[in-house]
Amino acid sequence: MEKRPIIEFKSFGFQYFSQAEPTLEDINLTIYEGEKILIVGPSGSGKSTLGNCINGLIPFAYKGEIKGSLEVAGVNTQQMNIFELSKKVGTVLQDSDGQFIGLTVGEDIAFALENDCVSLNDMKDKVAKVSAMVDMNHLLNASPFELSGGQKQRVSLAGIMVDDVEILLFDEPLANLDPVTGKKAIELIDEIQKETNKTVVIIEHRLEDVLHKRVDRVIVVNEGRIVADMTPDELISSDILTGYGIREPLYATALKYAGVKLQPDMKPGMLSSLLVDKVAHNLVNWNEKQLVEESIDTRPDILTCENLCFQYNKRRRILQNINFRIKEGEMVSIVGTNGAGKSTLAKLICGFLKEDEGKIYFQGEIFSDKTIKERSKLIGFVMQNPNQMISKSMIYDEIALGLRIRGVLEKEIEERVDKVLKICGLSPFKKWPISALSYGQKKRVTIASVLVLDPKIIILDEPTAGQDFHHYTEIMEFLKELNKKGVTILLITHDMHLMLEYTPHAIVLANGVKVGDSSAVDILTNEEIARQANLKITSLYEIAKMAGIYDATSFVSKFIQHDRKELAYEK
Incomplete structure (x- = not known):
């Protein structure tokens, strides 16, 4: 039976009134009922604008000029209002906190039903049904703000499903x-889609993570235009992703290094579907030819924590007996579960919080009794949420603020600000107001405002969240160059690729306890540590095992070593 089109863009274009150029141009795209579609593209490519057109935020919330037509469920969106569209398209936002209305999980899920004056009995039945589908029926009386990131997302999903919408739109659900x-979020989306046959549209940077489960098509957007519309098998077999600065799955890069010419009939769109038998000998041969280069680090310690303990209240210790040493000029990942204590550890190092027990040393001297002001001359901290750091309305003033407070002359301030604007890819926006920036661009402003102060240690909380691969690489390569000059960098991150590629040393926390302190390769090939700390074993390790390589950990080391050389050669 032929499926009906449910989303149809025809010669569609959109230009924000505040912009000089169109954000979307000549979009021709048909999405069919029951399809699962992934939209990818660099930051600023227009993929989020595409999503906002589907759910009605354009033109009802964000004003601009529309060309062509967009039909959702057979009706032109310009003939509907945002309320009518919300009955057809349900959106789960990147920031779940911004979506909550109720004081409890149950109230929040029921909100749309209350608006529709549904009877109390019917409302309870519907809430019970959808909360069970997303496995939140046991937490209906909990506050949404007490939940973990994954649980918040499940509540947001349930809140749009009670309306029985035809289309589920996810805007960067993994960020x-x-x-x-x-991984569980992708499995839940897949499960819901199979059970309900709803149309699912996912906008996401983390392509490999989304392709953990089947996707019908991947739409690649660049500079406001659709540049590819193909199956995952076709896309991974092409050079389109790397051509547009989008990160391809690590296992696909490994296969290319091993001389494999990927073809759609190898089914490389998902690691689980890949016909490894066809390529195993390539991987084995490549692995045998590579040598692992060993090096001994003789640098002195710059930061030491001994038996560090902290708790916000008497019920539960957030950190328990944390011990580690970080050498001068290292780049280190601090990883682990949501709520493991990673951000709390950073706040203790910076002096925002005071440890209950234990000591912190900086270059061998006791650091625990130094004030925040004294520590700020040595340590810079970039928070996860840029909105919590920004205090000025203009980009230049925000980045210059720390230097002005320190009494630096304006001429020197401008030189230093211009330098970091260039490094962080913000030069074109020097005179812009911060309100005109995207979330990812604001993130780069906060990094620039810390980098400009020239600290000895920089701690970055999720520096690449919400960044496309191009800007991610730009920021990380800058941090790597800074690191080469002797600046010690600590990265709190969920990004396993960042951890593998850029940080030789990783510290792992789970439930407030250190469960790992080793090389990133050792951590991401250790199934026990991965299980304890909600980490994902790298696909490099998995493909090596699938190919029958005995020492899969060594294979990962060889890949990272080779990859760094390739990237250096390309520059």
Whole structure:
């Protein structure tokens, strides 16, 4: 039976009134009932604008000029209002907190039903049904703000499903989730889609993570245009992703390094579907030819924590007996579950919180009794949410603020601000107001405002969340260059690729306890540590095992070593 089109863009274009150029141009796209579609593209490519057109935020919330037509469920969106569209398209936002209305999970899920004056008995039945589907029926009386990131997302999903919408739209659902919670989120979306046959549209940077489960088509957007519309098998077999600066799955890169010419009939769109038998000998041969280069780090310690303990209240310790040493000039990942204590550890190092027990040393000297002001001359901290750091209305003033407070001359301030604007890809926006920036661009402003102060240690909380691969690489390569000059960098992250590629040393926390302190390769090939800390074993390790490579950990080391050389060569 032929499926009916449920979303149809015909010669569609959109230009925000505040922009000089169109954000979307000549979009021709048909999505059919029951399809699962992934939309990817660099930051600023127009993929989020595409999503906002589907759910009605354009033109009802964000004003601009529309060309062509867009039909949702057979009706032109310009003939509907946002309320009518919300009955057809349900949206789960990147920031779940911004979507909550009720004081309890049950109230929040029931909100749309209350608006529709549904009877109390029917309302209870519907809430019970959808909360069970997303496995939140046991937490209906909990406050949404007490939940984990993954649980919040489940509540948001239930809140739109009670309306029995035809289309589920997910805007970067993985951005703030740890790897295992993200994997579970993709499995839940897949499960819901199979059970309900709803049309699912996912907008996401983390392509490999979304392709953990089947996707019908991947739409690649660049500079406001659709540049590819194909199956995952076709896309991974092409050079389109790397051509547009989008990160391809790590296992696909490994196969290319091993001399494999990927073809759709190998089914490389998902690791689970890949016909490994056809390529195993390539991987084995490549692995045998590579040598692992060993090096001994003789640098002195810059930051030491001994038996660090902290708790916000008497019920539960957030950190228990944390011990680690970080050497001068290291780049280190701090990883683990949501709520493991990673951000709390950073706040203790910066002096925002005071440890209950234990000591912190900086270059061998006791650091625990130094004030926040004294520590700020040595340590810079970039928070996860940029809105919590920004205090000025203009980009230049925000980045210059720390230097002005320190009494630096304006001429030197401008030189230093211009330098970091360039490094962080913000030069074109020097005179812009911060309100005109996207979430990802605001993130880069906060990084720039810390980098400009020239600290000895920089701690970054999720520096690449919400960044496309191009900007991610730009920021990380800058941090790597900074690191080469002797600046010690600590990265709190959920990004396993970042951890593998950029940080030789990783510290792992789970439930307030350190469960790992080793090389990133050792951590991401250790199934026990991964299980304890909600990490995801790298697909490099998995494909090596599938190919019959005995020492899969060594294979991962060889890949990272080779990959760094390739990236250096490309520059």
